[in-house]
Amino acid sequence: MKILNNPSKKDWKKEIARPVFKTKEIQKLVKPIMRKVKRQGDKALQKFAFEYDHVEITELLVSRQEIVEAKENVSTELKQAIQLALENIKKFHEAQQTPDLKMEIMEGVSCMRRSVPIQRVGLYVPGGTAPLFSTVLMLGVPANIAGCEEIVLCTPPNKEGQIHPAILYTADLIGIDKIVKAGGAQAIAAMTFGTESVPQVDKIFGPGNQYVTAAKQLATKKGVAIDLPAGPSEVLVYADETAVPAFVAADLLSQAEHGVDSQVILVANSEKVAKAAIMEVDKQLEKLPRKAIAEKALENSVAVVMPNPDKALELINEYAPEHLILVVENSDEVAYKVRNAGSVFIGNFTPESAGDYASGTNHTLPTYGYAKNYSGVSLDSFVKKITYQKLSEEGIKNLGPTIEVMAGAELLEAHKNAVTLRLQYLNGEQS
Template structure:
């Protein structure tokens, strides 16, 4: 992990560059996968399962028996933890619901806006080096709360053709029964085009590796929506001498262990503090079962000493981190200055891990700088906002002439006539 001291703003882009995504090379692999699934459906999915997951599948669908068995394989301790996380996520996301808006903008002109659930959604749950059953909660809970009519879950099988029991248990707990044994870009393709086993959906959610991310971006050309162009996980920690170096190091490593293409950033006003964190980082790294993965991620990572507080804030907003941890004395002042971040964790006792699992906020967040223009997943991600309007006779008499003038000046005479013909009709009523 390199250490930089007061880098100039013109060097920030290069200093904080994320691991390079070889888009052309990745797309060259992903595009044929999409075409094969579109053309051959389940047959292609089974072939890809052999090629990538090294398993021959008799059925792509998870059976009721497999779900029942999974319940017996999950410890009571984990079940209790999942229950708490589910409760918190439900509570926070349910509170996000917005009531129907009804506003009479002028006499006789009534406008409405209400949320309507997206009917068919696909949830992609990674299951490779880490089976992310927590993502089942993060995506499944708001989907259920929103009232989505059909929820399809795709996740890759292991070499025995099985799905991690915690994923199956969590899915069943929140009422998801359509679970497909398919991963990677082929899962995204199946959800986009539909196959005999996989229903076609309207919107796809979920994190994944670079191939999944590329597939999600490519399939938007076929009429399906996606939650966001999320990529490898990342965290930026902004900490001063009021923070605990061991805590900061632990938070950096919690993201570094996600994958070799993850990135972690430390920003601090003190070079002495930065060196304390780096020392802790090396000591804690040796204790991690996934230390090889975390070590590689740390080669993509940087510690920045920024003595000027205003420049530090500018650097953070420039980077636009997926996760931002703020552990400084003037935390509220700093929080108020943040406008580019996926999710913010405030104070020494708010580890990013809490948001990943159980605090209640969603962990499906924009990465790779997309926090500049995307939000994380929320209840709103699973609904559409439809507007309505109703105009009375008196309302049209007041508003109609304004519309006629505007339409005529845009040279759209049919637009004008749609109003004029009604106004003339109302004039005739009075005769």
């Protein structure tokens, strides 16, 4: 990692730029895939499985027998870990439920708002270089709590045409029984248009590579909503002398090993702190099984020395990281000054891995600077807020004249007349 010493604000954008995300070029590759799935359905999914995953799939839907067998291949230790994580995620997301809001705004005028579950949701779970069974928890648990009627899960098969046992075990634990052996842009296309095996959904959730992200963006043009823009993973660690260098390095590498297009940023209050962390990064990197991936990601990464804490915070908010780890003396105070971040991890003993797996927060978060205007996935992501209003006879009498004046001023006579007729009726007047 190179070190930048107190760069000028005008250089921030260039110096900490993320890896180029060539959306238009990728969409050109993704569009034909989506068209083919729309036209050919299951046949296209099987063809793409052979082409991209190098496996021949005869049955796209995972059978009950495969799920039963998968349970036997998950260790007791992992099962217990998954169950504890599920309990924590469930607790935190159940706490996000809100009661119906109902109030009388003025005499005779009542308004209400209530949460209604999105009926059909599609969950995408990456399964390539790392089978993310934790994502099944992060998406499946709130979908269940929200009360979504239909949940379909798509995930790519391995070379033997199988889904990772931990993914199947976790899905079954939550109660998801419609699991499709399909990955990449073709899986997103299947949930967008529907096929013989895959139901069309109303909203698609889940992280993925640039092709999955591009397909999700194209899905929005076909009337299907998505959770948020989620591309390559990223982390920013803000550290001072109170930070443990080994911890900082471990957190940086935990994101660097996600993929070659990931990015990690270290913001340090001194060059001494930055160098100590980088030394640990080099040491720990040698022992990683995914060393080659992490090394490539580190080429996109940088350490920034920012002695002024206000400037450091300004840089952090400008970058808007997916994950933000604060290991500075006044971490709690700094945390409340954060305006742009997907999720914040406070103190030396809060690794980003905690949020990835089991603390209870959701790990599906906005990347690529979208934390400036998007929230991470939560229970709210799986519901719609519908408002209601009811006017009594007294209510239309009280509010009607105001509506007539406003509608008339906008030259919308039919709007005005909808009120006038009712008022005349109540006053016993003929229209």
